[in-house]
Amino acid sequence: MYLHFGAVLVFLLFSVAFVAIIYGISALFRPANPSAEKLTTYECGEIPFGGSWIQFNLRYYLIALVFLIFEVEVVFLYPWAVVLRTIGAFAFWEMIVFLAILLVGFAYVWRKGDLSWFTPSGSGHTDATFSGK
């Protein structure tokens, strides 16, 4: 039984050794010119400013959650579309029920004002920058 895990052990040793060898070879052959810019955080070519330890707007989480729900919905739609023809009307109505449940959730988010970046209470523009409040 435990012998089956021997393959896992060999794989583990091999992967550690592989990484060590690759790094070793590149350390031997590459030029070394350390500079301060090389240690900065990579932000898609932009020059980074400020610390990364900041509070940012809670609304990003809500948007991310809503996005995730509809992303998952699409994941379910693909296999459904493949077998729709073989299963027929039952599958169609089943998916309609599923979509209707998600739509209620969407309507809820919308109606409660979580999709609008302008606060409905009239307190002005919601702070959408990374500065937080």
Add this chain to the structure above:
Amino acid sequence: MDSIQDHIISSVHAFAPEGVLAATLLLIIVADLLPATSRPGVSLGLALGGLAASAAAVVRLPAGETLIFAGMLATDGFAATFKLVAAAVAAVVLVVSYRATDVDREHFAEYCAMAVALSMGAYVMAAAANLLSMFLAFELVSMSSYILTAHLKEDSKSSEAALKYVVFSASSSAVMLYGMSLVYGLTGTLVLQSIMPGLAHSTAPLAQSVGVLFILAGLTYKIAAVPYHFWCPDVYEGAPAPVAAFLSVGPKAAGMAMLARFLNEALFLPPGSPIRAGIDFGNWQTAIVLVSAVTMTLGNLSALRQTNVKRLLAYSSIAHAGYMLMALAVIRPFGVAAMTFYVVAYAIMNLGAFLVVIALGKSMRSEELDSYAGLGARAPVVAVLMAIFLFSLAGMPPTMGFIGKLYLFWAVLEGRGLAWLAVVAALNTVIALYYYARILRQMFFLPAREGAAEIRVEPIHYVVLFLLAIPTLVLGVYWGPLWGAISAAGTP
């Protein structure tokens, strides 16, 4: 393809109770979105209607054990009993919450929706016969519990309690999931009934023990048994009082049902069974017995020093989980029936005791034990009702708690070699009597403090208090029909 599809379609009607609850949840949300129906009363009415309809659907389901959705859920009498308990508990909690101080009326629709979601999770927990459906139901109950705990957004204690709950619960779920994955890896099956035969063929005793122990760890978290009880007092103290009442009864009953099913179907073999696993059921019985003894002792000893009534009731609910586990260690059907009877008794008397805290909270604005001083003179009716619930929790005759304990002890004494556990439980009953009596002493023998608030109790709270106190007393002298129904419902 066709046969699976037919099986699923034919299973749908047996899923009607849960389906009704799902529809109720959506209805509550939709009604809240429409300006004309966005009122707390409408949400409450919809939720109560949905719970009643689902309970009716549970009763209407044909009796007899059937597995639905390819063995995912079992719809037997045992599950039906626990579903009815879950629906009744949710209904009582919602009615009480409607006029409670620490429930946000502006977000009452969300509160109702989450309570319905929790009940739906409890329904599935009671019926889950597969590791996968067990985990799904477990998570549904956990998530709705967090949201209910965090219901008071402005109150930092409520948020703190919810955060503790999330962190603790997430780690216990992860441990349980890891245990399930080990068991699946060893046996190749998720179906509870095939786990023991599968384990019998595997040759990795350590992985077996770890896998099963981890699953049991997740379950003991849900019923707040030692050593997974730490979340319980903090969450009950921080959560709104009606939510604490709900959490102390609803998820605990569902957890007991799931644990009973897991033990009976996956671990405990009938005597004389040809299957012999590397570790036989005796070890699991020992584990449950030890957890039970430690849980009731630690819960009761910790309750002795509490000064907050909600924390005191939290530790008392931990101790009661220990009493219920005691009967589960006995494999015979009698043990399961005794546990179920005690769950019903516990649901009634514990909801009653919490409801007193809720009803008084409106006038007293305090949940400290010494604010109950002189309550016997300030609000005699409530004080007497509280005394009934406390006597029942302590297991004094002539209350339902006494009969429940009687059956628990009886079940334990029928199990071979468990007499010492009965002795431990008896000693614990004495300890428990002490701290329940502390509340009684505050209420009846100490004078009220200077400037103590005048007690005013909502009429609806009086009604529900009486509705809970009457069965506590009546079932203490005339429990035959209930016991008959529960033992006829059978084991998982």
